[in-house]
Amino acid sequence: MKKAIFDLKAKQPCIRYCFLLLFLFVTTESFSQNAGKVEVIAPPLFDTLLAKRADLNKGKKGGIAGYASSYGYRVQIFSGSNRTAAYNAQAKCNREFPELRTYIVYHEPNFKVRAGDFRTRIEAERFREQLKDYFPILFIISEKINPPKVSPAND
Template structure:
């Protein structure tokens, strides 16, 4: 017996319209990670922060953080402690140029600053979809 199968298909075009931020999120999700035990690797990437304080006095670290947040309330700040020093770092800059610009703006308030390369948090996405 000879069995003949035929299939019918429709031809046409499909247009996909999507937000370009989706490609960015997908690229971050599948980016290679450094280090095997890192659980935050899919939510962070390498970037730069500006260190505005380094010292052993805890209250001075919080004062430096508050002083920065008064001037720049929308930029994240991070306080870390590694014995015996507290460090206050600001920003999540993707490029060294962005960090350098911030450092120049802060010169008058914080004379001793450094640009630190480390894992940064992704920027906040604007999810407001109101017209």
């Protein structure tokens, strides 16, 4: 009788392990991914906008330059939390240097006024020397710029 009880106790863990392995196999099969078909539904305007953006980035024929941007330098002429002071600094820079582009950037809680689109740091340093008389604190910032338009040379 003892032998029969011993055999019964030995079979129960074996059966449990078999059920555990069967359960793991079934769940992994049910969660595995099968190759399927993906259908993208986009409005027709989306394709038109993508084509327009490609045209602007590569430039149009006939000498009209498209929109392009690259990394360069700007001179920061103002940084503070007062919006009116930022606009005043921008107006002052536009009065003194009308050919120069100025940009206002807002990083909470400060407004920053940056001027110029310089390709090299040397150009930005030269312009910073000109601005010293008008603004007390100046920094040179490296960021994405709008490069100046280059006219083709007539040889």
